[in-house]
Amino acid sequence: MIEPALLLVITPARGGQPIRIAITKRITTIGSDGTADIRIVTAPPHWVVVHRSDQSVEVVIAASGARHTLAPGQALDVDTMRLGLESTATTHEREQALDALVSALAAVDSAERGVELLLEGLIRTAGADLGALILSDGDSYRVTAARDRTGAPLENAAALLSDTIVRDVLGTGERVQLDDVAAHSRYGAIPSVTALRLGSALCLPMRLDGKTLGAVFLARHGRAAFADPVLTELRVLAAVSVPFIAQLRRTPATTESTLLGESAAIRRLRELVRRVGPSDLSALLHGPSGSGKELVARALHAASQRADKPMVAINCASVAATLLDAELFGYRKGAFTGAVADRIGLIEAAHGSTLFLDEIGDMPMPMQAALLRVLEQHEVKRLGDTVPRTVDFRLVCATHRDLEAEVEA
Structure with a gap:
């Protein structure tokens, strides 16, 4: 045997x-x-x-x-x-990966990060070559996250994904499963099928209280059906995605709605955000704990040219030093005990968007050096990997510590 x-x-x-x-x-x-x-x-x-x-x-x-x-x-x-x-x-690996995903979701502090983790899990479970999470927006929709099987962002996803398939699922609330996309009378001639070399595709609705909030789009280059056990796991993950999608449907934050108050200091802050926000300058926010540094970070992101993508955030003080490396840089399968599948890091997840590092002063010095290299080279290398990946993000940091005094000491 x-x-x-x-x-x-x-x-x-x-x-x-x-x-x-x-x-x-x-x-x-x-x-x-x-x-x-x-x-x-x-x-x-x-x-x-x-x-x-x-x-x-x-x-x-x-x-x-x-x-x-x-x-x-x-x-x-x-x-x-x-x-x-x-x-x-494979079944054992999927079970391990799902357990790890559930643990990771329990620790996320934003809907945006939850969506990224869920998309990774959906692509891995399906054995898909690409995937996207889609948010219904009235008569239209927007792609909240799109990745290929390596975890790299799918550029121009909104233009490449099959508009016909997505709209059919959002309109009917029923899944579309295509074992051979090219042979289908309705979908086979769609330009995106040719552009992405789609062989088989699956689009699942995400529903809450009878309403379709969004959809999961998964595709393979080869022509092969999704097996029943995999479909069951995908439906479970799609259901888990619903609360995160529901949070993303809320009205995006703006400078005016997040930075409340009419004092001279608040007005100066709003004006500074208005002027600095559209630039790609890195920013360091300083203030005591609880003073609203993350609100300012989100206002900067909302005022930037990157506001169409969700901001990626992490509190460096809340993650153990031994885990922060993997969270930021990601890892390859087998890089360490428990790395049962490839995982994209927060730096890669922030490609095209804003990366917010709260309590940057608590980041270990070796990791600060590694982050500096990323900023200089515009490349990131996952743990256990040898291939650098190009990244483009805006960095916003925050701390309650007097970093200037600590540097001089």
Whole structure:
């Protein structure tokens, strides 16, 4: 037997209990004939032949000779049945990743960061090549986050994603699942299908109190269905996304709405934000704890040319020094114990937006040096990775400490 175990899941198209078969041999024949390795009485005599490799299978349909490769989490419709592939190793990794995601979501301090984490989890669970979280906005919509499978931002996502698919899901509140996008009569000719080389796609609505707040868009370059266990996990993650999407639907903060007051000091502050906000200058906010430094940071972001993307924020004092490195820079799978999947860091997540580092004075000195290199080179390297990634963000920091006095001391 080859490890890890691969399970072929056969599900009747009209419903019914799925049949799980361990694929232990290099070649397995399936059909109703008595000589078949696995007999299914409702199938043709010589139905399919399954060729196994270490991490995937090739399904050969006897009647047509067509060949289809399935990786864990993918599925294929053959006649009146659906064939899906599961892996015990992949299932265990997904469970670990979901546990880690739940723990991370419990610690997030903003809807924007929650959305970024959820999108990473959705792409990883689906085995997708790209994904996006979409927020309904009246008769239109906006893309709140878009990533490829490496965690890199998807540039010009709003122009590239299939407008037709997204609008259909937002309008009907029903999911659209396409195992072969190009072959579909309605969606196959859409320019975005060609631009993104979409093979299969899934768009799930996010609903609350009977209203569709947004959608999850996931796509693969290859033509393969999303297996039922993966669909179940994706629907759960889409449901978890709803509270974060609901928060993002609130009216964006403005300088006038966040910096309240009519004293001379507040008026000077608002004027300073109005003048400095549109620039790309880095900013350091100084003041005692509880004085509203994050409100000023958000006002600066709202007044900037980057306001169309959510600000990324973290309190450096609230994260253990041993974890802050991974939070900021991200990591590759296997970089350390517990790194079960690639993860984008906050610096990358802030690409095209604003990165707010609260209590920057509590950041360890070695990490300050690493951050300085990012600012100088405009590149970030994930833990355990050798490939630098270009980043473009505005840095806003805050502290209650007198940094100038500490430097002179």
